[in-house]
Amino acid sequence: MLRIQTYRSKKRRFCVIQSSGSQTTVFNPILSPSNGKPSDSKKKSNEAALILIRHGESMWNEKNLFTGCVDVPLTKKGVDEAIEAGKRISNIPVDMIYTSSLIRAQMTAMLAMTEHRRKKVPIILHDESERARAWSQIFSEETKKQCIPVVTAWQLNERMYGELQGLNKQETAERYGKEQVHEWRRSYDVPPPNGESLEMCAQRAVAYFRENIEPQLLLGKNVMIAAHGNSLRSIIMYLDKLTSQEVISLELSTGIPMLYIFQEGGFIRRGSPVAPTEASVYAYTKGLAQYRQRLDDMLQS
Numbered sequence: 001m002l003r004i005q006t007y008r009s010k011k012r013r014f015c016v017i018q019s020s021g022s023q024t025t026v027f028n029p030i031l032s033p034s035n036g037k038p039s040d041s042k043k044k045s046n047e048a049a050l051i052l053i054r055h056g057e058s059m060w061n062e063k064n065l066f067t068g069c070v071d072v073p074l075t076k077k078g079v080d081e082a083i084e085a086g087k088r089i090s091n092i093p094v095d096m097i098y099t100s101s102l103i104r105a106q107m108t109a110m111l112a113m114t115e116h117r118r119k120k121v122p123i124i125l126h127d128e129s130e131r132a133r134a135w136s137q138i139f140s141e142e143t144k145k146q147c148i149p150v151v152t153a154w155q156l157n158e159r160m161y162g163e164l165q166g167l168n169k170q171e172t173a174e175r176y177g178k179e180q181v182h183e184w185r186r187s188y189d190v191p192p193p194n195g196e197s198l199e200m201c202a203q204r205a206v207a208y209f210r211e212n213i214e215p216q217l218l219l220g221k222n223v224m225i226a227a228h229g230n231s232l233r234s235i236i237m238y239l240d241k242l243t244s245q246e247v248i249s250l251e252l253s254t255g256i257p258m259l260y261i262f263q264e265g266g267f268i269r270r271g272s273p274v275a276p277t278e279a280s281v282y283a284y285t286k287g288l289a290q291y292r293q294r295l296d297d298m299l300q301s
């Protein structure tokens with residue numbers, strides 16, 4: 001029998017990201033313009049881009065198995081979806097990346113960034129021990145400016161699917177009935193056997209978002225989050241102020257990035273940048289259009 005872990009919301013240490021006391025800074029995400037290259041974030045900004053992306057197809061998505069917290073890699077199709085997603089967001093500034101601790105989300109983030117026109121290098125921050133932090137330091141300020149810190153957080157993991165993990169979704173529906181399985185998969189507050197309901201998943205994912213990611217957006221940092229169907233559903237429920245009824249019909253496809261603009265403390269949903277609707281995604285905010293123009297100029301010169 002699987003048991004639900006007790007989750008404690010712990011403030012993530014920012015010491016590897018921002019200077020604090022005597023702690024050595026590994027990354028300084030407050031980037032300054034250099035070499036005529038586009039600055040990806042502004043020091044004083046009340047506007048920032050937020051990209052949410054569900055991982056590409058995993059090997060258990062392909063087999064139609066409940067996955068939850070089981071750590072399964074992407075399929076070839078999932079790899080292609082992540083690369084395609086990267087193309088869609090290749091003109092949107094990214095200063096920081098948050099992923100779950102699961103490989104399918106991390107693969108997706110990394111693969112997507114290989115397509116970004118700014119060509120910064122995403123670097124996973126290791127804070128599992130003092131030594132891991134110290135040994136992964138970068139000693140060139142210039143190189144640091146060309147890196148994007150990637151923070152991994154278990155709180156962004158997929159909902160724990162309890163005793164359904166590893167079971168076939170179709171067979172489970174035949175055994176327990178379609179309605180019961182739909183309730184386990186989509187309702188807000190009904191947990192699957194010994195697993196997490198969406199509400200329980202939100203308690204750690206949304207808390208993490210509010211305590212760790214929102215402060216970065218407030219600083220004007222452009223953030224990408226690569227996570228999972230249900231951890232992202234809970235975050236979208238918070239961003240879009242959905243009710244527990246409305247969230248039932250919220251479905252997320254694999255590998256489709258969604259763009260939000262954080263402005264004056266609120267979130268504006270802008271859809272997924274893709275031709276031919278891409279222009280409208282840029283149209284509403286001067287900042288993004290200018291960033292894109294600077295990328296064009298940089299890549300032409």
Ligand SMILES: O=C(O)[C@H](O)COP(=O)(O)O
Nearest residue numbers: 065066067068158185229
């Ligand atoms: O964990 C899983 O099985 C999937 O990633 C999400 O599954 P769901 O669509 O059943 O919530």
